[in-house]
Amino acid sequence: MAETSAPAKLDPAELIACPQCDALHRAEHLPEGTRARCVRCKTLLIVPRERSFLHVIALSFTGMILMIGAIFFPFLEISARGLTHESSIFGVAMAFSDGWLAPLAFAVLSMIVAIPVFRFLALIYTLWPLANGQPAWPHAALIFRLAEEAQPWAMAEIFIIGTAVALVKIAGLAQVSLGPAFWAFCVLIIVTTLKNSFVSKWVIWDEIEQK
Ligand SMILES: [Zn+2]
Structure with missing residues (x-):
């Protein structure tokens, strides 16, 4: 049962949780000089x-x-x-x-x-x-x-x-x-x-x- 209800396999290391609102995002390697913000509350997640x-x-x-x-x-x-x-x-x-x-x-x-x-x-x-x-x-x-x-x-x-x-x-x-x-x-x-x-x-x- 656990297998059928499990979502698509996600590596925890690729997930990044917003420190403010806990929204989960899939982390990506960004080009140098760009930044990523939380989609919900705009907290900075990844900085250059x-x-x-x-x-x-x-x-x-x-x-x-x-x-x-x-x-x-x-x-x-x-x-x-x-x-x-x-x-x-x-x-x-x-x-x-x-x-x-x-x-x-x-x-x-x-x-x-x-x-x-x-x-x-x-x-x-x-x-x-x-x-x-x-x-x-x-x-x-x-x-x-x-x-x-x-x-x-x-x-x-x-x-x-x-x-x-x-x-x-x-x-x-x-x-x-x-x-x-x-x-x-x-x-x-x-x-x-x-x-x-x-x-x-x-x-x-x-x-x-x-x-
Ligand atoms: Zn957030």
Whole structure:
């Protein structure tokens, strides 16, 4: 029965699902310089290769530099009754690194710093040789898969929204001013979103397998 109701044989590797609306499309190798969009919601599915790889690599480097600023520069400054306290994310994490809040500090640092940095590094590792027309480096497929699976755990943008909500609450009690690290984080989120819009998973997998 399964045989009669089965549709025409399709190789899953030739199918591409729209990341926005899940519409299935049959993937094709496009001529260099052309792009493919979802027929239903017009989300970009396939982007031109070499150039989009270079964009992703450049944005990943930008993201890592911003991340250094976001961790070590002052994040915010709180003053109340003549007392001023300035803190960076690294400083806060270190302050909680012993005691029963240590697991929380570790989880926050991994989700807003370690996982995003790992994803940037993994994309650079995967795409660098492909952008230069060389074969993929060893274990590129495994590293790219891990980076994709870690995506839901990268929570820099949720951290910024949470901080903004907390600031509204604190603003009534003390004077709060935002440091350069806060803005570095905001730019980092824009860079990450831009980078994600250039990543076409199907194209990357296709390139890894071909080379
Ligand atoms: Zn779609």
